[in-house]
Amino acid sequence: MRKSKRERQRLLQETIRENPFITDEELAEKFSVSVQTIRLDRLELSIPELRERIKNVARQSFADKVRALPLEEVIGDIIDIEPDASAISIFDVKEEHVFRRTRIARGHHLFAQANSLAVAVIHDELALTAKAAIRFVRQVKEGERVVAKAKVTGKTAHGRTIVEVNSYVGQELVFSGTFEMYRSNIEKKDGDSHEYRG
Amino acid sequence: MRKSKRERQRLLQETIRENPFITDEELAEKFSVSVQTIRLDRLELSIPELRERIKNVARQSFADKVRALPLEEVIGDIIDIEPDASAISIFDVKEEHVFRRTRIARGHHLFAQANSLAVAVIHDELALTAKAAIRFVRQVKEGERVVAKAKVTGKTAHGRTIVEVNSYVGQELVFSGTFEMYRSNIEKKDGDSHEYRG
DNA sequence: TCCGATTTTATGACTAGGTACTAAAAGTAA
DNA sequence: TTACTTTTAGTACCTAGTCATAAAATCGGA
Structure with a gap:
């Protein structure tokens, strides 16, 4: 049976919201009315x-992507850096970083912040993490701000650089890690961004 | 000056990748050629x-929206699990997991896969990573499939469980880690999903 | 049952951003 | 110059619409 105008328009809105990819013709068939009626409704x-x-859907996801990609290159905002010596970054734990149930931050975000910072502190074209020993000292909850502090502490026999990273929420230590970094020994050019493996 | 065909096509690809919303007419103007040339190029x-x-961009974000959240609880697809003994997961390295320039996977994804698996293998209500020692053995590139294998290997004096995780691309070891897991010692209910800190 | 209003449908002209095809003009290397 | 590549032009056609006009169908009320 054909529905009333009111009812049809209500369902039309719902249908389009659920599937924005539907054409007027398909809608006309679905509601057993003419294409013109659908157009009047719209x-x-x-x-x-x-x-x-479709363009609106695409634009939205595109905006998200441009925001997401550069952000992911380095996890956390670097607020201070002394090449080959020390660096500090901050990372705000948001909804997308925690488990729905417990609201506790997923560990790999803390790891990623520390690892990114270890890479960034190395004043070299290419810095890669070779090894790491890490400790999750206490849970970090949604809404907390994690401050990671990296310090270059030494070198191995193979020429690798040792970086210690300690992350804090306020005065409390939440994460601690020792990173053994491989470096290419090619001086980093100004304005060139770092990349890392590991 | 007008570039060669090769160069123009290279730039064309780049331009469209960066901004898929550009029309042929705009591209023609940008490269100082006719619209027909742009169409031939495409x-x-x-x-x-x-x-x-545009439709592709929209479709992707539409699919992502449904897929993204539940997937992130566990990084990688678990394909086999024997509670408190062993587990295997696979993880396909895609564009969003690598560095644009080098196409090498960001380390925290490998870490996340291994860590998730270490959590999943524990047959307990609550499993948290307390410590980890990890090694990135070789780079993983875009398109490669990483198979992580976790094995419960022992216990510490404090009742923590030791999980060894080795990740492979084909026969090659790419990542290796030892995880010391805290557990609540409350038996996991059926169908209940794991959560972890660390 | 007829009236007037609402609702629906039809029709035609026009649009953007293309495809597919043919043909000609311009540029380039031997 | 010849042969080939590359570029440009033009035509017919397509989808998924817009906008405007008009006619037909449906419905409630006196």
Whole structure:
């Protein structure tokens, strides 16, 4: 049976919200009305046409992606750095970093912050983590700000650089790690961004 | 000056990758050639038209939205598990896991896979990583499939469980880690998912 | 049952951003 | 100059629409 205008428009909104990729023709078939009726409905409800809807979805995800990618190159914001000596970064634990149930930060984010910082402190073209020994001292909860402090403490016989990273929430130590870093020994150019493996 | 065909096509690919929302007309203007030339270029490079590109971006974000959250609870797909004994997971290294320049996987993804697996293998309500010693044996590139194998190897004096995780690409060892896991000693209920800190 | 209003459908002209195809013009190397 | 590549132009056609006009169908009320 054909529904009333009101009911049809309500369902139309819902249908499009669930699947923005549906054409007017498909909608017309679904509701057993003409394409023109669907267009009138969209006009009344201020629902843009298919192509505009798709563009909106795409734009949103694209904005997210450009924001996400550069951010992920280094986890945490580096706020101070003395090449080959020390560095500090901060990382705010948000919803996307914690477990839904416990609201405790997933460990790999803390690891990633520390690891990124260990890479960044190395004043070299290429810095790679070779080994790491880490300790999760206490849980970090959503909303907390983690401050990671890296210090270059020495070298191994193989020419690798040892970096100690301690992360704090306030005065409390939450994470601690020792990173053994491989380095290419090619001086880093100004403005060139670091990359790392490991 | 107008570039050679090769160079133009290289830049074209880059331009579209960076901004899929650009029309042929805008591209023609940018490269000082006719719209037809741009279309020939796209044909040769198998780059779909604007609308298709936008649709792809939209589709991806639409799919991601449903997939992203539950997937992140455990990094990698667990394909086999024997509680408190061993477990295996696979993780396909995709674009979002690597550095743009080198196409080498970011270390924290390998760490996350291993760590998730170490947590999953523990047959307990609550499993937390207390310590870990890890080694990145060789780089992992985009497109490679990493198979992580976890084995429970012993216990410490404090009742912590030791889990060894080795990750391979084919026969090659790429990552190796020893995880010391804290456990609540409350038996895990069936169907209940694990959570972990650290 | 007829009236008037609402609702639905049809039709035509136009749009962006293309595809597919043909053909000609321009540039380039031997 | 010839032969080939590359670029440009033009036409017909496509989808998924917009906008405007008009006619047909449906419905409630006196």
